[in-house]
Amino acid sequence: MNTSYRSRWFDVCWCACYTLHEIDETGAYLSMENKQELYLRMNRQIQSVLEGCELPLTAMANTCAILYSELPGLNWAGFYLMHRGELVLGPFQGKVACMKIAVGKGVCGTAVATGAVQRVADVHQFPGHIACDSASQSEIVIPLSVRGEIIGVLDIDSPLLNRFDETDQQGLEETCRILMNAVDWTGGLLP
Numbered sequence: 001m002n003t004s005y006r007s008r009w010f011d012v013c014w015c016a017c018y019t020l021h022e023i024d025e026t027g028a029y030l031s032m033e034n035k036q037e038l039y040l041r042m043n044r045q046i047q048s049v050l051e052g053c054e055l056p057l058t059a060m061a062n063t064c065a066i067l068y069s070e071l072p073g074l075n076w077a078g079f080y081l082m083h084r085g086e087l088v089l090g091p092f093q094g095k096v097a098c099m100k101i102a103v104g105k106g107v108c109g110t111a112v113a114t115g116a117v118q119r120v121a122d123v124h125q126f127p128g129h130i131a132c133d134s135a136s137q138s139e140i141v142i143p144l145s146v147r148g149e150i151i152g153v154l155d156i157d158s159p160l161l162n163r164f165d166e167t168d169q170q171g172l173e174e175t176c177r178i179l180m181n182a183v184d185w186t187g188g189l190l191p
Contacts (some may be wrong), residue, residue: 005071027077029126039171042070043178050182061064061091064176070171075135075159077143080108081152087112090152106130111141111153119169121162133157142176146185154179 046066053059060079068077078092080101087101087108104113105128111118118141123129126139136157144152154176158164 003134006113009141019033030103034169035165035167038070039167039174040144041173043171045070046175047178047182050178053182054184056183056185058089059179063179064091064093064154067172067175069158073158073160073163074156075133076155076157079152079154082112082150087153094157095133100131101130108155111143112144115143115145115150117169117173119181121164123157135159137161138163140168140172142169142172143175144180146180151185 031183039117046063049062050059053062055059064078068074074094076092076094076097078094078097080087080089081090082088086103089097089099092172101109102173107118107120107123107126108132109128110128119137120126120129121137123131123139136159138158138161140156143150144153146155156164156172
């Protein structure tokens with residue numbers, strides 16, 4: 001069995017197994033708990049964990065760890081941060097990721113350039129998509145700002161098409177509000 005075939009076979013089996021237990025092929029939750037309840041519980045957990053946290057980098061690390069462990073159907077969750085006019089990799093959970101992304105390039109760079117959430121049902125249809133992980137099928141990116149200036153993005157990828165809907169967007173925007181209000185951003189990432 002050649003390695004590219006084996007890799008595709010593993011990705012398909014992993015996605016199929018994960019899908020049967022957590023979500024269906026459209027990203028709809030199969031459990032009794034609905035998405036809104038999941039986001040309420042998860043965001044309360046994030047708020048509790050971040051209480052008293054003064055360091056932005058530490059807060060981002062714990063936030064992406066909670067997102068990655070609590071949200072089903074993800075293969076990457078993390079942050080890219082603005083540095084010298086481009087996005088650089090910050091705290092994350094998942095496979096190795098792109099280290100730098102130019103503003104206006106890919107889903108993350110587009111979120112920075114437009115200042116708007118990017119919710120992409122099929123990343124392969126997104127012009128200029130940057131494929132850090134070939135298993136990624138859909139993505140949501142939320143810009144983070146301090147005093148009106150974008151300082152980075154929260155980026156979440158899924159191996160499922162159309163994984164993210166309006167409820168995910170609202171829940172993740174609340175996650176970002178909690179993060180941005182929890183720490184002191186005036187001293188930089190690690191004062």
